[in-house]
Amino acid sequence: MWKKLICALVLAAFLGLQTVNGLYCYTCDSPSSCRSPTSQYCNVQTANTTSDWLRRLHSNVPKTVSNSFECLNLTYYYPQNNVITQEILGCYFSSISVCYLFRNENNSYDWDKSCYFCGYDNCNHRNPAGTLSKSSFTIISSAWLLILAKIFI
Ligand SMILES: *[C@@H]1O[C@H](CO)[C@@H](O)[C@H](O)[C@H]1NC(C)=O
Numbered sequence: 001m002w003k004k005l006i007c008a009l010v011l012a013a014f015l016g017l018q019t020v021n022g023l024y025c026y027t028c029d030s031p032s033s034c035r036s037p038t039s040q041y042c043n044v045q046t047a048n049t050t051s052d053w054l055r056r057l058h059s060n061v062p063k064t065v066s067n068s069f070e071c072l073n074l075t076y077y078y079p080q081n082n083v084i085t086q087e088i089l090g091c092y093f094s095s096i097s098v099c100y101l102f103r104n105e106n107n108s109y110d111w112d113k114s115c116y117f118c119g120y121d122n123c124n125h126r127n128p129a130g131t132l133s134k135s136s137f138t139i140i141s142s143a144w145l146l147i148l149a150k151i152f153i
């Protein structure tokens with residue numbers, strides 16, 4: 001019984017670590033580079049880079065550093081024709097209110113904004129690849145749950 005319990009705890013801890021660690025986000029910092037964004041692992045460096053990109057367009061990006069990350073897609077575009085003028089995708093420190101930053105003088109008020117953030121792998125891209133990685137993650141989680149159930153039943 002104790003063996004089974006310890007085994008289950010180890011597996012549960014591993015499953016928990018898998019959920020907390022290892023977020024990937026699509027990353028790019030201009031309309032042209034965002035045509036083929038690369039997927040980057042979230043860590044202090046990649047999120048810090050996103051903060052730098054946000055500072056080009058906003059005046060009040062906090063100097064936050066933490067270990068909690070989410071994925072961002074922030075775009076500015078002309079409302080008349082939907083042409084995107086600024087586009088930032090990437091990992092960011094989730095404590096930053098990333099969709100509510102003040103615009104600086106680089107950021108024209110003629111532009112409309114679209115902004116969303118999310119918390120699973122590569123979710124900040126309209127490409128179906130993001131959906132795929134979410135469902136494969138669900139399959140992996142389900143597999144672990146099955147193994148856990150097997151140990152106890
Ligand atoms: C984050 O970026 C700023 C400015 O680019 C730099 O001064 C700072 O050392 C960086 N912090 C980390 C933890 O990389």
Ligand SMILES: *[C@@H]1O[C@H](CO)[C@@H](O)[C@H](O)[C@H]1NC(C)=O
Pocket residue numbers: 055056057104105106
């Ligand atoms: C405006 O953008 C340029 C080029 O990215 C940058 O060098 C400059 O620091 C920005 N201005 C402000 C106020 O952040």
Ligand SMILES: *[C@@H]1O[C@H](CO)[C@@H](O)[C@H](O)[C@H]1NC(C)=O
Pocket residue numbers: 034035037073074075089114124125126127
């Ligand atoms: C980011 O979001 C905007 C607005 O929803 C969308 O037009 C753009 O294609 C997105 N960027 C990527 C790389 O998916």
